[in-house]
Amino acid sequence: MTEFVADVVVLGGGSGGYAAALRLAELGKDVVLVEKHKLGGTCLHRGCIPTKALLHAAEVADAARGAAGIGVVASFDGIDPAGVRAYREGIVAKKFKGLEGLISARGIRVVHGEGSLESGAAVRVGDDVYRGSDVILATGSYSRTLPGLDIGGRVLTSEQALDLDVVPERVVVLGGGVIGVEFASVWRSFGVEVTIVEALPHLLPAEDVSSSKALERAFRKRGIGFQLGRRFSSLTQTESSVTVSLDDGTELEADYVLVAVGRGPSTAGLGFEEAGVRLDRGFVQTDERLRTTAAHVWAVGDIVPGLQLAHRGFQQGIFVAEEIAGLSPVLVPDVDVPRVAYSHPEVASVGLTEAQAQERFGADGVRAYEYNLAGNGRSEIIGTSGIVKIVRRVDGPVVGAHLVGDRVGELITEAQLAVGWEAHPEDIAPFVHAHPTQSEALGEAFLALAGKPLHAL
């Protein structure tokens, strides 16, 4: 056995782990980053980036289909899966190269191999032990499935769905959360017949109900089917098709089934509990400073209960790095982390839903205003419909923002500042939004809540 020493050892080089490593190195710490696969983790290789490349290909397909309607001569002649793959892999490869360069330029020692936690803030990789003053756990998550539903053959997780080199005719998507909705959107744009099955009453059930309903209207218009409030019961597959049975007896036949029912923490068999790290249903239990129950062992990213998003992982990684360096940073609570589903249309939000705000401040203590994108010139030009809904406390700050429409993911930052800085609509109303932009819709909502609507009644 060889023992190596570092200031900090990070286990897992995905969004949370590599962000921690980069910030620690910036703060002058000697860092070892242990990664069993590729730096960048789920987000770069199997998540955010490749799926958004697919969604962009889907957007181009839709634009080609709709070109004649705006006087552009073009035609949609189909999808070339190999071409889409080459485009997607090219983007990932470039970002991966950039990340590797950055990690190396910051002097971070990368150890390639599968690590496990050892008592006393150390990580074992094969026969070698890397001991730090602190260890950060960032081992990420995996696609979950349901009892009686084995992955394989025509039953896919998002990982196999990304790798699919055919455009199927019919797909059933189990789960109407972000991943399910994004794949459904891509496939529909590629010409696939799609049905989403969601056990809860709405698509994107964690979102404000107005956003879910607006998305459902848009999906219905696009011909995306969905079965809401229905549970998966059983599945049979043959060489050429899959049949999914639901709890009400409905049978859905398809070429493939995507299982998108959530992601579990990758923490099993890594020595966490043996080293004193308490788990709850596999998730690492931490205090509000992201300390685990083992001294000098921290956790970030998808293994920490809460939103499973790359940018939450980034900020937790930066937070822990600064905490270790004694800088007393502030952790942004999950509710103030922006959330975006990049479907067509996009759904973006930050802060509380109207129902959550009413629960917290009382029904009379909350006011919500919904501005319809039909009144927004830029949205009309790009051919999108949707809503901007702002929730405020009566005579108080903005506590939530909920947006639906193409490209609204790019608007969520302004809403985040409003929620994060506890701004009152009256404070924001005087700021000017460039015309014609979709951001004017946010401006209109703030103006209306400040009692002086412009292009609204």
Ligand SMILES: Cc1cc2nc3c(=O)[nH]c(=O)nc-3n(C[C@H](O)[C@H](O)[C@H](O)COP(=O)(O)OP(=O)(O)OC[C@H]3O[C@@H](n4cnc5c(N)ncnc54)[C@H](O)[C@@H]3O)c2cc1C
């Ligand atoms: C299809 C899909 C689409 C997504 N889209 C988005 C999006 O658009 N926006 C967004 O914000 N989030 C998105 N996400 C979520 C995002 O990918 C995750 O929240 C993020 O990757 C979590 O970062 P992490 O560091 O916790 O874990 P990961 O990124 O999973 O990284 C964990 C790393 O640890 C390594 N590892 C695990 N165990 C060991 C071990 N024992 N030894 C060594 N290395 C180990 C893994 O190989 C991996 O590289 C998406 C996820 C999926 C699946």
